[in-house]
Amino acid sequence: MPEQIYDVIVVGTGTGGSSLAALSARAGLKTLVLEKNPRIGGACSGYEKDGFHVDFGTHLCTRGGKGAVGEVLKRVGAASRVEFVQPRKLCRITGLGLDVPLYTSARTLFKTSFRLNHQLGVTWREFPAMWRLTRDLFWMDEAKIDEWDNKTVEEFISRHSLNPGLHAHINVIMALYFVYPYWKSSAGEAIWCTKRMLESKAVSYPKGGTIMVPRVMLDAAKYFGATLLTRARVRKIMVENGAACGVELDDGRKFRGRAVVSTSSLKDTVFNLTGAGHFPDDFRERVKGLQESHNAIQIKLALDRKVIQEGSLIVLGSPGDFRPRTATIPRVHQVYEDLLAGRIPELVPLYLVVPSNFDPRLAPPGKQIVTMCTGVSLTTTKLQDPQEAWVEVMMNALRKVVPGIDKHIIWKEVVGARAIESWIGKPGGPAISTAQVPGQVAGERPAIRSPLPGLYIAGDGAGGRGVGTELAAMSALECAEILEDDFRSGRIS
Ligand SMILES: Cc1cc2nc3c(=O)[nH]c(=O)nc-3n(C[C@H](O)[C@H](O)[C@H](O)COP(=O)(O)OP(=O)(O)OC[C@H]3O[C@@H](n4cnc5c(N)ncnc54)[C@H](O)[C@@H]3O)c2cc1C
Structure with missing residues (x-):
């Protein structure tokens, strides 16, 4: 042959x-x-x-x-x-003094950004700058976006505001987008992605x-x-x-x-x-x-009833006293310095998706499946805090915003950084x-x-x-x- x-x-x-x-x-x-x-x-x-x-x-x-x-x-x-599919209650940012629901309707955008800015401690005097920032994200033309490709998100945000609450928030969003800190991520790339995401109004989950x-x-x-x-x-x-x-x-x-x-x-x-x-x-x-971007620790939870209403949550947790409203920019940086060094940082943001809220067939009738993750260093850096400690901090952050969740857990599975590395086959396990x-x-x-x-x-x-x-x-x-x-x-x- x-x-x-x-x-x-x-x-x-x-x-x-x-x-x-x-x-x-x-x-x-x-x-x-x-x-x-x-x-x-x-x-x-x-x-x-x-x-x-x-x-x-x-x-x-x-x-x-x-x-x-x-x-x-x-x-x-x-x-x-x-x-x-896209539920009306798409997401909620919650924890450490924040509680902001994000709906899919564009009509709620103004109310949402007002609420978020207020909770982050952005003052009235800074509102014109916030408006300019929002305007850039929606309407910056493509040539201008190119000019930001080789500058960082931190440089872009700092042009508008030095409010540490806002910087902490943007840092969390960049961790979701690029699984990397905002002071290292490309501003052009972030604006390109945000603009298209807002234009498409299609953040969703495949049935x-x-x-x-x-x-x-x-x-x-x-x-x-x-x-x-x-x-x-x-x-x-x-x-x-x-x-x-x-x-x-x-x-x-x-x-x-x-x-x-x-x-x-x-x-x-x-x-x-x-x-x-x-x-x-x-x-x-x-x-x-x-x-390369960093890796993640994930927890999967099977729940005996529908405990979380939203399609997804961005949960902010802290093993210490970190609050976005009272943070400083060096403290925001330190969060990622710790993470990249394998230490549990002061701010542990969870990205949580509830697949069965998008498609009920993904769980038995009346039950719920939850997946959540937080960023962690590549496996090439030894974790200084053991994985169990990270999992406990993640669970504590969740418990604060969903009290009583423990009694509804049927089973819990942890997918650590090494398991991710081994499954995707990319040494170190970078998400990107x-x-x-x-x-x-x-x-x-x-x-x-x-x-x-x-x-x-x-x-x-x-x-x-x-x-x-x-x-x-x-x-x-x-x-x-x-x-x-x-x-x-x-x-x-
Ligand atoms: C925890 C986590 C959460 C994420 N959240 C989001 C999100 O919400 N939204 C989003 O858009 N993106 C998210 N991402 C990023 C996104 O998943 C990836 O960027 C994207 O899916 C990568 O696709 P890929 O095809 O490049 O690689 P992968 O999906 O990593 O696939 C690579 C494949 O190659 C195979 N492979 C590798 N080496 C070999 C070999 N030698 N022989 C044969 N097969 C091999 C692997 O087994 C694997 O199946 C997330 C990533 C992670 C890890």
């Missing part, structure tokens, strides 16, 4: 890999998708337990079916197969669980002829005559491909899967120096493998086409713009176009 040669081999089935597989198969390219885990989906995977559907990660899609994820689904003819997005993409890929293998860990990206030519799996199987697309992190792809020697020095140095910081966004984001002919990077490691899943899907859209061009022009032989 002659050896099968695929046009495209995709490593990984997260949002990036599954989107790319669907687009590539839809374009008529013979596509093989390889996933090391027994289940597909990467960070958006999920599993069943005692009648509850449990998301592997903690997710909302900032642009639902209207952004890059929606665009991929549309291009592969599967838009109607994922329903994004059936976050796994629906990669599952539908992979169903489309298979429909267009792609082959999917799970439990298929790529050990090595093979290189012949100075070009990537296929992959070798842990079990020794080899597959040849004219193009290989890795959706693991760039560091993993270059240093572990391919071998640094195949890349020019300057590229190697760049990849070595890339900043190429962090969205100045020098790593927009035109300066690592390129999808690597310097090694035949090797491409997609997902949250290269290309794209947006929050998490949007970033990965946009990167896949860009990668699919590059592949088509390279096949058409003969760049891929």
